[in-house]
Amino acid sequence: NLSEIRTARARKFVQGGCCGLNELLKFEAFLMNEYDRILVLDADSLIIRNIDHLFERSVRLGLSLVYTGDPAMAAKNAAALPAQGGFLLIAPNVTIREELLEIIREGNFRGGGGWRDSRIGWGYGGATVQGLLAYYYKRVAPPSLSAMLDFCRYNRMLTHRFNCSGVAIDEVFSTHFTVCQKPWTCRPVASTMCHELHAVWWDVRSSLERSCGLEPHPRCVDRLGRIRRRPYARLLPRLIQASPSPLASSGQLTSKWSNQTTAWPKSRCLRQARPHASPGGLPTS
Incomplete structure (x- = not known):
């Protein structure tokens, strides 16, 4: 609640970013103490390879937070990189959540200085x-x-402030479609890395569709970034009920980009394939 923040300056700043105060919903993970660890992901993220080792390391070392930095969003004089909010491995802890919220209520946030003039957070x-x-x-x-x-x-993203060209796509564990844009919007991208990450997303989607007995959608952008089809933005997701289950006895999802095989229960897939999008992005009749 904005009224709990004690300074007008902070009340203004917390309404910025992608989502304003709604972004703090991610802190609800600190309340889920029935779990050892919670991985908070943005909806435009994709896990490409098995990351069990991160959970195991976090538990073994007693880590409260495992995260990635965001060099693209850091101020030039920043004392530390901001945490990228799309990938947060959290150990639930009610006390830490309350301490975080109390810092916000205190409202000691300044332009250029960030939180408590630490040069972190601006x-x-x-x-x-x-x-x-x-x-x-x-x-x-x-x-x-x-x-x-x-x-x-x-949580790999395209950033012009740091060169990741030395890390091949088959070494990437997860990606986040921010600057690279969302693969399903069919926007052209100028980066080879973005082309490759988009191809991974389409590989995973096609594998899941086949596992559910559905005909895979044709890709809207080829591997050279050329537009083939217009966006599917208004096409209802056909796989909204599908979810991975290690106990499923049928429906194997295998991607050449993944070092694991995930089982998808066919009983939870939408059985009836909806029509493909027309050139205008709407389903054909």
């Missing part, structure tokens, strides 16, 4: 999740409670 989304987590785990919590991952391999 930038896009810095007044909520991205800057606050970076500040808390760099200045409040013991350093041993958090670990920042290699953002060329985890």
Whole structure:
């Protein structure tokens, strides 16, 4: 609630970023103490390879937060990279959540200075999740409670401030379609890396569709970035009820980009294939 924030300046800043105060919904993961760890992902993220080792490492080392930095959103004079809010491996802890919220209520956030003049948090989304987590785990919590991952391999995004060209796509564990745009919107992209990541997304989607007995949609962008079809934005998702289950006895999803095979229960797929999108993006009759 904005009225709980004690300074007008902070009340203004927390309404920025992608989602304003709604971004703080991610902190609800700290309340889910029936689990050892919670992985919070943005909806435009994709896990490409098995990341069980991150959970195991977090538990073994007693880490409260495992995350990736976001060099694209860091101010030039920043004392620390902001946390990228689309990939957060959290150990539930009610006390930490309350401490984070109390920092926001205090409202000590300044343009250029970030949280408590620490030079952490000034930038896009810095007044909520991205800057606050970076500040808390760099200045409040013991350093041993958090670990920042290699953002060329985890939660990979296109950034012009850091060169990830030395890390091949088959070394990437997860990606986040931000600057690269969403594969399903069929927008042309100029980056070879984005072309490759879009191809991974289409591979995974096609494998899932085949596992559910559906004809895969043709790709709207080829591997050279040339537009083949217009967006499917208004086509209802056909696989909304599909979800991975290691106990399923049929329906194997295998991607050449993945080092694991995920079972998809066919009983939870939508059995009836809907028509493909017409050139205008709407289903054909």
